[in-house]
Every structure is written in structure tokens, then in C-alpha cells.
Amino acid sequence: AQSVTQPDARVTVSEGASLQLRCKYSYSGTPYLFWYVQYPRQGLQLLLKYYSGDPVVQGVNGFEAEFIKSNSSFHLRKASVHWSDSAVYFCAVRPVNTGNYKYVFGAGTRLKVIA
Amino acid sequence: DPKIIQKPKYLVAVTGSEKILICEQYLGHNAMYWYRQSAKKPLEFMFSYSYQKLMDNQTASSRFQPQSSKKNHLDLQITALKPDDSATYFCASSQDRGGPDTQYFGPGTRLLVL
Numbered sequence: 001a002q003s004v005t006q007p008d009a010r011v012t013v014s015e016g017a018s019l020q021l022r023c024k025y026s027y028s029g030t031p032y033l034f035w036y037v038q039y040p041r042q043g044l045q046l047l048l049k050y051y052s053g054d055p056v057v058q059g060v061n062g063f064e065a066e067f068i069k070s071n072s073s074f075h076l077r078k079a080s081v082h083w084s085d086s087a088v089y090f091c092a093v094r095p096v097n098t099g100n101y102k103y104v105f106g107a108g109t110r111l112k113v114i115a
Numbered sequence: 116d117p118k119i120i121q122k123p124k125y126l127v128a129v130t131g132s133e134k135i136l137i138c139e140q141y142l143g144h145n146a147m148y149w150y151r152q153s154a155k156k157p158l159e160f161m162f163s164y165s166y167q168k169l170m171d172n173q174t175a176s177s178r179f180q181p182q183s184s185k186k187n188h189l190d191l192q193i194t195a196l197k198p199d200d201s202a203t204y205f206c207a208s209s210q211d212r213g214g215p216d217t218q219y220f221g222p223g224t225r226l227l228v229l
Contacts, residue, residue, distance in 0.1 A: 046217045101171060101213065
């Protein structure tokens with residue numbers, strides 16, 4: 001069964017600093033990979049997704065992620081964070097072509113951007 | 116305008132009672148889902164529906180019953196409520212169940228069972 005690990009429950013960065021949120025997955029093949037963001041009292045919103053091609057995918061609001069198959073990782077990055085990026089970020093995986101359409105989410109990383 | 120409506124926003128129930136959580140999507144999607152998010156567990160997949168047909172059920176308890184009266188509706192009936200059922204329940208939808216389709220999430224229903 002697939003699983004997702006987000007090793008950092010909380011991350012604090014200064015506004016303007018660069019950011020990396022880590023995500024590692026466990027799955028025998030190449031899954032579909034997603035990053036979602038959840039703002040307070042709201043549902044999840046998609047930031048970006050990977051399903052094939054260029055391993056570096058661009059998302060909304062300057063976010064990008066890189067799929068590294070050899071490391072089973074899909075880390076999220078941003079060059080310069082803004083205070084409005086404070087939220088909870090979820091990495092998710094979904095198997096490809098297995099008949100299993102279940103999404104598996106990581107526990108989430110709570111990002112706090114300070115002045 | 117919100118594309119996925121969940122009602123109510125907040126819900127307080129007593130142990131043993133029954134509640135129905137409402138979800139309607141206006142995205143024209145064919146697949147709908149329910150997730151649960153609690154303080155103790157990460158976002159947990161519960162059900163998926165495709166064209167009003169149950170496709171995946173990851174919920175061990177039969178107390179949780181999804182109901183789809185229309186293609187764009189997927190309600191969640193919870194019977195014999197327990198305090199452990201306290202969580203935020205999210206409805207989601209995607210164009211289709213297969214492929215890397217983006218799932219769009221509703222704002223959630225926050226359930227508290229006393």
C-alpha cells in the first residue's frame with residue numbers, strides 16, 4: 001500500500017526567505033503526485049501536480065516541486081515566501097493504472113511565515 | 116460563487132444520534148468523494164463515487180453511508196454517532212475518477228459529537 005511522509009510537522013521561515021517542504025512517498029511504481037494547501041477554515045486547494053514528463057512542475061503563486069524517482073521524493077519549493085503563504089501544506093499520491101483510485105495524503109506541514 | 120457547497124458549516128450532535136452532511140458540486144464533475152480530517156489523523160479518504168455509483172469504500176464502519184440522489188450530490192449519513200466521529204468532513208469532486216484529475220474540495224463540515 002502506498003504511504004506519504006511529510007517529516008516536518010511545522011516549519012517557520014522569514015518573509016522573503018526560500019522554502020522547501022519535504023515529501024517522501026512509498027509506492028512501487030510511479031504515482032500521480034500532488035501538493036495541496038489548506039488555509040484556515042477552508043478546504044484544500046491544489047498547488048501543483050505531477051503525472052509525467054518534466055520532473056520539475058510549476059504551480060500557482062510561485063511554487064514548484066521536483067519529482068525525484070530515485071529518492072521517492074516530491075519536495076515543494078518556493079524562492080521567496082510571503083506572509084500570506086502561511087497555511088498547512090499536504091502532499092498526496094495516487095497510484096497509476098492499478099484500478100486503485102484512492103488518494104493518500106501526508107500528515108501535512110504547517111508553515112508559518114514571520115516578518 | 117462557491118463551486119462545492121457543504122452544509123451545514125458546523126454541526127453539534129449528541130452521542131447516538133444520526134446526522135446527514137450535505138454536499139453539492141456545480142463543476143459538472145462525474146466523480147465525488149468524502150474525506151475526514153481530525154486532530155489525531157491526517158486527511159483520510161472515505162468514499163469515492165463515479166456517475167452516482169459507489170466505487171471505493173475505505174470506511175470500516177457501516178455507520179457511514181454515502182447517498183447520491185443526483186449526479187452532483189453526495190450526502191453522508193452518519194448513524195449512532197460517537198465522540199470519535201468528531202472531525203471535519205470534506206467533500207471533493209473531480210472530472211472523472213481515473214487519471215490525474217484535480218480534486219476540488221469543499222469548505223468542510225465541522226462535526227462535534229458530545
